[in-house]
Amino acid sequence: MIFWLILTSLVFASEYDDSNDxxxxxxxxxxxxxxxIKNTLIEIFGDTEQVKSLIDKNFFKVGGQVGGxxxxxxxxxxxxxxxxxxxxxxxxxKSASKFDLFPKSNLLRSSYLVKTCYELSINRELPSNLRSExxxxxxxxxxxxxxxxxxxxxxxxxxxxxxxGISRKKALxxxxxxxxxxxx
Amino acid sequence: MxxxxxxxxxxxxxxxxxxxxxIHSCFRGPDEFRxxxxxxxxxxxxxxxxxGPTRWMLDNFLIPKQGMEFLPTxxxxxxxxSSDGDVSLKTIERFSFQVPHFWGLKQHxxxxxxxxxxxxxxxxxxxxNVLGHPLGIIKTVRPxxxxxxxxxxxxxxxxxxxxxxxxxxxxxxxxYHANKRxxxxxxxxxxxxxxxxxxxxxxxxxxxxxxxxxxxxRILKEVLNNIDAVKGFDSIYKNELKSTLRLFVDDLQPILxxxxxxxxxxxDIIKRNIYNFEGLDINRLKLPSLKPTHAKExxxxxxxxxxxxxxxxxxxxxxxxxxxxLSEQFACTEVLIKRGIxxxxxxxxxxxxxxxxxNCHNKGNFLNSSFNNSKLIKVKDKNCVIQMDSxxxxxxxxTASAFMYFRSLIPCINNLKVELKNIKLGNNKTLFDKxxxxxxxxxxxxxxxxxxGSDHNNHSHTSSFISGSIKKFQMLGNITVxxxxxxxxxxxxxVTKINRTIAARDVYRSVCNILKIECPLPRTHSLLKWDGDTxxxxxxxxKNVRGEx
Numbered sequence: 250m251i252f253w254l255i256l257t258s259l260v261f262a263s264e265y266d267d268s269n270d271x272x273x274x275x276x277x278x279x280x281x282x283x284x285x286i287k288n289t290l291i292e293i294f295g296d297t298e299q300v301k302s303l304i305d306k307n308f309f310k311v312g313g314q315v316g317g318x319x320x321x322x323x324x325x326x327x328x329x330x331x332x333x334x335x336x337x338x339x340x341x342x343k344s345a346s347k348f349d350l351f352p353k354s355n356l357l358r359s360s361y362l363v364k365t366c367y368e369l370s371i372n373r374e375l376p377s378n379l380r381s382e383x384x385x386x387x388x389x390x391x392x393x394x395x396x397x398x399x400x401x402x403x404x405x406x407x408x409x410x411x412x413x414g415i416s417r418k419k420a421l422x423x424x425x426x427x428x429x430x431x432x433x
Numbered sequence: 434m435x436x437x438x439x440x441x442x443x444x445x446x447x448x449x450x451x452x453x454x455x456i457h458s459c460f461r462g463p464d465e466f467r468x469x470x471x472x473x474x475x476x477x478x479x480x481x482x483x484x485g486p487t488r489w490m491l492d493n494f495l496i497p498k499q500g501m502e503f504l505p506t507x508x509x510x511x512x513x514x515s516s517d518g519d520v521s522l523k524t525i526e527r528f529s530f531q532v533p534h535f536w537g538l539k540q541h542x543x544x545x546x547x548x549x550x551x552x553x554x555x556x557x558x559x560x561x562n563v564l565g566h567p568l569g570i571i572k573t574v575r576p577x578x579x580x581x582x583x584x585x586x587x588x589x590x591x592x593x594x595x596x597x598x599x600x601x602x603x604x605x606x607x608x609y610h611a612n613k614r615x616x617x618x619x620x621x622x623x624x625x626x627x628x629x630x631x632x633x634x635x636x637x638x639x640x641x642x643x644x645x646x647x648x649x650x651r652i653l654k655e656v657l658n659n660i661d662a663v664k665g666f667d668s669i670y671k672n673e674l675k676s677t678l679r680l681f682v683d684d685l686q687p688i689l690x691x692x693x694x695x696x697x698x699x700x701d702i703i704k705r706n707i708y709n710f711e712g713l714d715i716n717r718l719k720l721p722s723l724k725p726t727h728a729k730e731x732x733x734x735x736x737x738x739x740x741x742x743x744x745x746x747x748x749x750x751x752x753x754x755x756x757x758x759l760s761e762q763f764a765c766t767e768v769l770i771k772r773g774i775x776x777x778x779x780x781x782x783x784x785x786x787x788x789x790x791x792n793c794h795n796k797g798n799f800l801n802s803s804f805n806n807s808k809l810i811k812v813k814d815k816n817c818v819i820q821m822d823s824x825x826x827x828x829x830x831x832t833a834s835a836f837m838y839f840r841s842l843i844p845c846i847n848n849l850k851v852e853l854k855n856i857k858l859g860n861n862k863t864l865f866d867k868x869x870x871x872x873x874x875x876x877x878x879x880x881x882x883x884x885x886g887s888d889h890n891n892h893s894h895t896s897s898f899i900s901g902s903i904k905k906f907q908m909l910g911n912i913t914v915x916x917x918x919x920x921x922x923x924x925x926x927x928v929t930k931i932n933r934t935i936a937a938r939d940v941y942r943s944v945c946n947i948l949k950i951e952c953p954l955p956r957t958h959s960l961l962k963w964d965g966d967t968x969x970x971x972x973x974x975x976k977n978v979r980g981e982x
Contacts, residue, residue, distance in 0.1 A: 278667050314615055314633075355614050356594045359673040360633040360680070363653070371652060400663045408659065419652060423659045428670040 282317030484787020484821025504920030
């Protein structure tokens with residue numbers, strides 16, 4: 250009994266006053282910013298105008314939510330209207346240079362990503378390397394070149410082993426919206 | 434590390450590791466979709482009147498108790514007391530306080546404005562102590578640039594899908610800053626505010642929302658369930674995806690329908706109240722029809738820097754005036770808070786101009802076309818806007834326009850109160866009990882001697898807090914009586930308990946205290962506190978003390 254009392258008093262003794270019920274925060278994960286996401290998705294889904302415009306429209310344009318500031322010192326103009334590299338363009342003026350370098354988890358970011366991934370995976374033809382027999386291997390390599398998708402692969406393989414067109418697309422979408430490939 | 438500390442840490446870790454998960458599961462239950470849990474967090478709605486309109490006739494209570502010293506000032510009034518456009522402050526007693534007679538007026542539905550006072554605490558005599566609108570408003574919403582703004586702080590602590598929605602594009606809205614979660618800043622030039630807020634969930638290749646396609650819904654559900662089944666993925670991200678799915682698939686169309694109905698209701702409320710001039714004694718007023726000989730004599734008739742009232746009926750000039758997007762903002766707030774999608778809002782003005790009333794008719798008024806007083810001409814037909822920042826608006830229009838604006842604002846707040854009250858939560862609580870409405874602006878005004886307008890009084894700020902957890906009308910804060918031309922206009926005076934004037938950072942601290950969020954600001958005092966499950970004022974001090982305004 251005495252031992253138990255000592256134990257509990259030691260455990261709950263604190264140098265701070267914890268009497269209020271203020272909520273304590275848990276740090277959300279940090280994600281890669283829009284430049285990384287855009288480049289990765291282009292690598293996987295193909296460097297075509299259609300893919301680029303889909304990513305730009307659904308994800309890249311909302312820098313305030315998905316992070317990645319532009320660099321106002323790197324803007325190079327071909328002509329007064331045209332920029333050399335739209336990736337560093339600050340279309341919304343100086344404020345676009347103040348976007349978070351790396352965004353934190355938030356619902357809007359998830360929504361934009363789900364929307365982008367859905368349109369790239371389901372509404373389009375599969376990329377050529379994902380039409381082969383080595384589908385799962387190539388899928389894993391595309392998003393997780395350094396591993397880290399063991400658990401995810403178990404779930405995906407258990408559900409989409411028939412390798413039909415729609416199953417492949419669903420597996421691709423699952424990988425696309427999974428979190429670890431985007432985490433820092 | 435000392436031996437005792439080592440033992441403490443080791444034992445604490447062992448004990449928590451063994452019993453922690455059990456306790457956690459007992460009290461928290463399984464993760465659910467967050468936006469169905471309305472009673473977990475407080476809602477915060479700030480109505481930010483950026484531009485600093487006069488609030489003497491509303492909640493800047495200058496003579497709260499009978500017998501208090503009060504020195505009248507030109508321009509400070511709640512109704513027209515003569516045909517020449519003199520104004521005076523008329524007060525009535527409500528809930529043991531003297532309040533402007535505006536509170537005794539009735540809304541379209543027969544309810545007195547004072548219904549709101551039952552759940553209100555007003556803090557007057559707050560010293561902002563910086564010059565200009567941008568700095569003034571930043572001081573009220575983000576007093577310290579190292580720390581988040583009020584809405585940012587709430588976002589950081591909120592578990593709702595969209596933590597903060599900020600309407601408008603002005604320094605108040607741009608002060609938004611959070612450490613962990615972004616807010617959504619919605620410009621008021623958008624036609625449909627709710628669609629702008631929900632746009633992330635709108636497919637770009639279709640006009641309908643995600644919920645329109647069954648096949649798509651099924652695929653999304655299946656894929657997001659896959660992610661949920663993967664061990665080792667971050668739980669925060671999993672929950673974000675769940676909420677995303679819920680918004681994509683289930684809830685959008687009912688939200689849009691509800692918004693339409695709610696918006697129509699607020700439009701109707703504004704329309705029925707804004708043109709009711711009862712209590713302003715506007716009929717008494719007789720506008721001059723002759724050209725003035727000198728503009729100085731015409732100060733009180735000023736509309737803006739170039740135009741003067743004259744010849745026409747003031748009621749007719751204001752007959753189609755409206756307060757802009759107030760109804761849309763209130764409708765969005767009500768719909769999204771009732772569904773727990775958003776936890777904090779800022780209702781504000783579209784831009785820096787801080788417009789009070791739009792679409793007023795200038796026909797028949799005098800236009801000073803050459804800045805030469807002898808060349809005043811009659812305006813044929815022109816729409817005009819009345820600013821909240823009434824530097825160049827004379828006594829008559831300042832009083833009439835503020836009256837109209839508050840005539841539409843207070844019934845909207847009263848309606849929001851009723852709607853929130855109708856949502857029942859556990860423990861005999863309603864959603865109104867879990868909401869804090871904060872009426873704020875940057876500062877009160879300092880009248881000009883010739884009544885041609887009013888400038889900034891950066892030593893006077895008023896904040897009114899409305900909540901179901903506030904059970905009776907309360908007021909605190911000291912102001913000076915004034916002297917000579919500038920009488921009692923609400924200038925802050927020191928408060929005994931804190932040995933200084935109340936500062937904007939104290940207001941920030943008070944909001945944190947009510948929302949039970951740790952306040953990051955040092956050297957602050959909370960003006961509001963919890964007494965059981967009731968919000969009461971932090972200290973009782975309400976005096977008009979001798980001193981300059």
